[in-house]
Amino acid sequence: MSRRFYRFSLCTIATFALAASVYGQSTKPENRDTATAATPAAKTAGAETAADTRSSGYYHYMLAHEYEEMATTYGRPEYANRAIEEYKLALDADPSSKYLNSHLAELYFRTGRIKDAILAAQDQIKKDPSDLDAHKLLANIYLRSLGDGQQEPSAQMLQLAIGEYLKITQLEPNNAEDRLLLGRLYAAAHDSAKAEEQFQAARKIDPDSEETVLTIAQLSLDQGDTKHAISVLNSLPDDDQTSRTEFLLGQSYDQEKDTKNAITAYRKALGLEPDNLDVERKLADALLSDNQYDQALAAYKDIAEGDPGDARALLHLSDIYRHQGKFEQALGAIRKAKTIAPDSLEIDYDEGLLKDAVGDFDGAAQDLEKLAESSDHPSGQYSSSEKNNRYLFLDRLANVYREQGKTDLAVATYQKMTALGDDYAERAWQSEVDALRDAHEYDKAADVARTAAEKLPKDSSIQLMLAMQLADTDHADEGLALAKAQLKNTSDNRDVDLALAQMYTRLRRWKDGEESLDAAEKLSTKQDDKLTVYFLRGALLERQKRYDEAEVQFRKVLAIDPGNTMTLNYLGYMLADHGTRLNEALGMIQKAVQLDPLNYAYLDSLGWAYYKMGQYTQAENNLRRASERDSMDPTVHDHLGEVYEKTGRLKLAAAQWELSLNEYAHTVSADMDPGDVGRVQKKLDSARVRLAKEAGSTTVATRPN
Template identity: 60%
Template sequence: MTSKPQPRRLSLCHIATLTLAAFVSSSGAFAQTGTQTVPAVPQKTAAPDAAQQPDRAAAYYHYMLAHEYEELAMTTGRSEYATRAGEEYKLALNNDPTSKFLNNGLAELYYRTGRIRDAISAAQEQIKKDPKNLDAHKLLGNIYLRTLSDGQQNSASDEILKLAIDEYNTIVQLEPNSIEDHLLLGQLYSFAHDSVHAEQQFDAAQKIDPGSEDTALNLARLYTEQGDTKRAITILNQVPPDARTGKTEFLLGATYEHIKDDKNAIAAYQRAVDLDPDNLDAERALAKLLLANNQLDPALKAFQDIAAGDPSDPEAFLRISEIQRREGHYEDALASLKKAKALASDSIEISFQEGLLNDALGRYDEATKIFEKLASDSEHSTGQYSEPEKNNHALFLERLAIVYGEANQTDKAAATWQKLAELGTPFADQAYESEVDAYRDAHEYDKATQVARDALAKDPSNRARKLMLAGQLADNYHAEEGIDLAKSMLSKQPSDLEVYRALATMYTRLRRWKDAAQAIDDAEQLSTKPDDKLYIHFLRGVLYERQKEFVPAEAEFRQVLVIDPKNSMTLNYLGYMLADHDMKLDEALAMIQKAVELDPQNYAYLDSLGWANFKLGKYTQAEEQLRKAVERNSTDPTVHDHLGELYEKTGRLKLAASQWEESLSEYAHTLPADTDPGDVSKVQKRLDNARVRLAREGSAPVETTAKP
């Protein structure tokens, strides 16, 4: 005979198990059918006379048979066993009609075998007989919960939810000290959007056990849903640290992240990972937030841990590749991206990152092909897009235009910016500005001005486009026309702020220092937000720097960094200014490195980084960075000058002369606003000296390898 499972409901069953098992064995109650041991068909036992005492031995005998049939029904899924189990329960009840245990058992059988209506009827019948039958109430409550979890949101489920709430209200009255019951009822009220009663139940649970983590978690979720995140954080922090699990720390991290408190969110996620190292969800949240905050090294470690724990996760390898690319480890980035692509070959994001990586490596043809395909595949011939579709298409067009520009394909870049502008708000203004910049970088200033005019003609009331045209006119030999156009927008309203800032920039580029200072003062009067005040400090810093007043310029730039330590434009500007004048070189290098981390493909930042390393005597690093800067923008005369100085310093005079020739050529096509006459004369002097030395030597000198 096969061994029987132990009864699973009440300990009372255990009393009779050995005796009944022996009885069943000796009476031949089990018969062999093939290899399956099944109960033999029992003889029905007549119901006891009303005057007689219950025959509990017979009742337990039939209960044990019912139990065996029930287990067989659950393991085999055969409905005949469920039917037999029900018959045996009824025979058991014939011998002990008032048994709560047997009545509840029959109701639960119906529930377990999917006969929900019968289960509800049986449970309700028990409650009619005994309104305080806790087991029957719990069974009925569980049935309603199961119905809710299996069903869809509709009017019927709303009625079931009300029934479930009623049952659990009765249950908490019958069992007032059960934390679990209060939590379940609180969750039901939350589901019904009754936050007042939900909070009452969670508070009741908290009074039973003030240190209960489950209670704190439920209260925190409730307060978060109500928008009271600070209270949610307070509740979670009230759980003693030694009583917390990773669940509390994970929710705490998510709540901090919701209110943009990234520092505390990262700390909480880290504690969640420390408490439960196998919780990849917590580590993913930590890794993503570290990456978003440009904490690249710890983010890389976290993603590497995720990849080790789940080698089938393509996003982990994708993010590893992204970080390696941003840190300049391009070969490692390629290897990681290859792993991601093997796991999700059709991923658009992986293709996008592959394009960025090829761009970073200067492989513009490969990058162009990738972004062209992404832009083409995401384009709708109808011009109709959902918001996510439009955002993706815009992103692909933007990157394609940037790569065209880096590859000196200016006309293709301009055409792509035009396509982006055709997507309308909010892309058009930025697209026209970028198209103007593309022509400016190529020294095609008349085309840049024409683009600005055409953009304004399409929307004559657009203030941003009007200021863009004003700036172009001021730069391109039409200073008074540009200034008058900008001034025509002044209306003694708060919107004058953007006009004064534009005027300050125009006056500074025109070297009209007093007018620039006055425009900055006027802008400051209208600056109330931190970002507005930040820009005032930046404008003053640029004004001082252009006048070669480096001490007050440094003070203004540092004020910007007090407000926004991650302002890449200021980090680069201040770092370059210090390095260019041999001031605080180590600090200057650190600032520029941070700027490059924030914007790794910005050629101006790469040039600054190379120049700072050159000043520090780190020639190998400097050459790599300066060459990358020239590759990304071959029309900037300053970058050619810097590379020329590097070549001269490392004994490659012929290459240096070639770079200085390029520099002077680009200066000849550069607007006066972008040129310092003193710089041009310095480059000319270097080139003249190099030509003299080369002429004396009679041939190109032997090139030497740069030394760090």
């Protein structure tokens, strides 16, 4: 006997033992009382025939199993074919064997002979229509044929699977798992009503089943009914909830934009499964979304430690450090992320933002120019994600150009954005107008607004942009008429009323502004819609110097949206400017800067708050940063002049006040308050007198006797 045959024999002995355990019993009981009806010779012959048949079945099953194992081990299809042939021979010897028939059907399926697999299972069902195992086998074949869920399943195969599971639920009506599977199949077939019916049946069978609750909740989420999903998930007893339940609950709250409850759910999920980084990632994202930077930072650090290859965690770490002003740590994190994902556009983009944050405008521009160039398609055809990326790259690049005072380059960049069409074009036109306004090129801004209005005559937002530009440049009646022409008998009037309110405020027509805001508020059905109304009403009251009433409106905004940066800055600056509750004012502005660290107006407010508190070093640092980001704002120069004057640098102060007056000379009246120019002029005149006196004193002191 050869060694190869010897090894084969050892294996077949084990297989033979298994086969014997399966087939060792006859399918019918032996009736010993009637055995005597046959002659001894006949009994012996019959016994030998049954034994031979059984032995043949064992033998062929044994070989079939061995070939099947070899096919799996060596991946050779000829072994699978031999196994199939042996199963057939085994079935010839024992045609009633469910075990052999199911194994043959399974092997057919695994070797890609789907039609043969289905026929084999169907053949068994023909023999016994109530054979539950055969129905499950056929259903399983249909299920596997549906694929991995990455693409739309075959409608025919889906209906066949549904048909089998309908029979299965009839044969065992109290099996919750069968009901869940049938419900999922209905959901895949987009029959949500029948899916829900099966899920509810499963829940009646097992009310506390987490799997059932998760399935019902997921169906609700897929249908966009997040409230029902949350209700179902919360109905599960606390003792039956696992990390999976809390995780899906967190995702449901996320979809509802209920970040606080999402955080609570993710925390519970992580507590139940502390090593699950997927849960911690969702928790970290929610914390970041809620502006809980310190806790988000700790979570992302833990993720980066648990998965050193997670570039996304490092990217978020860099982003948080940048917001906190910890630029060295931000740079370290971004460099690590680049080693992991050197081709990531998101990392390159964030690196550009980081350079912008530290004042490296040239470096930021170079990085963003490369990204903008790489995102350009000569064909002009973009997918939705490509459009969004290109918009982000161009928009940030234009902002950097504006910070450098390169208005022409910024305008040219915005013009490239208009080619993206749709909402991107609208935003590009608006940004181009804003860039020209910031540069005090109001006539050019008006020309751009007119061009946009001509190209998009049906776009109400563009028409309102032109209307506001006209009102700001001595064409108030024309601008107001154009804005009012956009009024329709629809809920869209809200946007028009808001625009009119801003125009009236800038024209100092307070009563008209109040009436427009009242009209807009009536059309603001959602809480979020009221934010803009409250903010604009606060600005209207502040411009009238009704500060206490303005504060009430700003507080309404923050009660709904505590992270509203515009309101935090406006209210914080208003309080600081009047020396009121300076610590609270400083905290508000610091939060606004943390959320939007590149906003020069927020940096100016922060510097001014420090000035009012007598912290002149911090005041100067922030005001200088604000001036670097926008050198054309007269208020920033005025504030910086105050700091220089207070710290004994009168020449520098006078230089800043001169710059302030120069910018005021090119600013429209709507962008400044009456008396601003006079106040700055008075400070400059006083400084010049003092400087002259100091110069005279120095001349007298140094004149020789």
